[in-house]
Amino acid sequence: MTLDLTKQLHEILTAGGHPNVQLRLQPPQPGYKGIVAIPNNDSTEVVCFLDAFREIFIECHKILADCLENRTGTVPPDAFMATIGLLFTSYENRSALNMHERLFLERMDSSEAAKSLDQEIKYVEALLTSNIGKLNKSSSLWIWYRKLVVLQREMFTTAHQRVIEVCRQSAELHFANYYCWNTLRWYYDVLEWSNEDVTPLREMVRAFAFSHLRDVSAWDALSYLHSDGGAYTSSEYTRLAQCLGLEVQLKPPLATAAQARCQKAAELARELIKFIDTCDVCEWNAYRCLYLLLQYSHCNTAELLAQWQQELDSFESKVMLVRGCPILPQLAPGNDLLEDIRQKQMMNKKRLLHMVHEAQAGE
Structure with a gap:
């Protein structure tokens, strides 16, 4: 087995050109096959077609299987390149990753350590920024990437x-x-x-x-x-x-x-309050982040949220209960998109203020 496609992929992804390499896995296209590198102004797009992807997996998997079955402990010269191919094609394959890590660390004892580490980081970064969700x-x-960062x-x-x-x-x-x-x-x-x-x-x-x-x-x-x-x-x-x-x-x-x-x-909390009001933010994520920032900043929460408390008091004074359901009497439910957004904002603001008051009561 020659592992030509694996070597080609690794060489393209670790070349010393532009650091921004975008690896993409694509279905077969007429007139194209294997692996194609498309240079752009600020990046290089590397497209691996599914036929090449399958060939890389089959070749590399066969080599790894032979290594694991070999009880003599000898590792063939192409084993490391095979693990490189399996990082790309066999997701969460612990056997491949463990062997890859062991063989890579052996290379770090050589005079080519700096080059090997640079290539490994480039390769892993290309995998982590690919369009393949199971890799991404x-x-x-990601844990292997952290180890490389530490190294x-x-x-x-x-x-x-x-x-x-x-x-x-x-x-x-x-x-x-x-x-x-x-x-x-x-x-x-x-x-x-x-x-x-x-x-x-x-x-x-x-x-x-x-x-x-x-x-x-x-x-x-x-x-x-x-x-x-x-x-x-x-x-x-x-x-x-x-x-x-x-x-x-x-x-x-x-x-x-x-x-x-x-x-x-504290600075970000003030900015976030302004952002929520200016952009009519309804998603709870921003409000929860604001709550945590207020806890971390130890700033005057009552002063920062005074305007929200006034808005909420004014809003709640207009709410009527009809058969136990809160309704704004001046609007037919669902007929006004802007009012619907405003109501969602008020609910999130009330929820956040309630959490703040509970936290203060527990201090």
């Missing part, structure tokens, strides 16, 4: 990392991508505990959440970036490093980081 949302692949940070400290952009692209492709956003939260803690600038990451998440109102994972991440949840990440970073044979431990962030985080939470 693969928990095993790069500890062994090649000057290397540029694309974690923020990779997570943004992955999140754009698949709604509420939990493992993607969880990795971004993890990376935020790593940056903060390393006393590095977290502003670009915060700005990306804010912009994404404000433009994707229904993406609950994005809004959860936005609130998390203003919390104090880094202790667990620190211990996990140490654990991942130990799995890679590294002894490292993150130091707690400076005391000023907590103060800055609290201030940023």
Whole structure:
């Protein structure tokens, strides 16, 4: 077996051209076959057609099966390339991933370690930003990506990392991508505990959440970036490093980081209140994020939400109960879209204010 298609795919995805590579799996097209690279101004689109996808899987699976059945412990030279193909074609295949990780770490002991790591990161990033949902949302692949990030940070400290952009692209492709956003939260803690600038990451998440109102994972991440949840990440970073044979431990962030985080939470809470009112936001995700920001910021909640309380009091004074059902007497139910939006807003505002009052009563 020559693994020509696997080698071609790996070479294209890890070439030193533009870092923004978009891997796409497509059905057969007349006049095209195998793998096609289409360069654009700011990216390279790599299309793998289904016939090539199947051929990669069959070849690589046969090699891995032979390796697992071989009791002598010898590994053929093409085993590593076979695991590369299976990362792409066999989702959550733990046998393939375990062998791939072992063979890759052996390569890190050579003089080509920097090149091998750079190629591996590019390849995994291409998989995580592909249009294949099972790859994009693969928990095993995201954990492997974290390990690669740890390796790069500890062994090649000057290397540029694309974690923020990779997570943004992955999140754009698949709604509420939990493992993607969880990795971004993890990376935020790593940056903060390393006393590095977290502003670009915060700005990306804010912009994404404000433009994707229904993406609950994005809004959860936005609130998390203003919390104090880094202790667990620190211990996990140490654990991942130990799995890679590294002894490292993150130091707690400076005391000023907590103060800055609290201030940023208050600023974002004010911005979010204005955003909700200006854009008539009805989705609960934004309100829940606001509630958490208010808890993290320790700001004057009554002052910030005074206008909402007045609006709610005025709104509720017009509500009548007819046979136990709340109705606005001046409107026929469902006839006014703007009023329907306003009613949904009022319900969310009332729910948020109730949560705030309960939290204050429990203090």
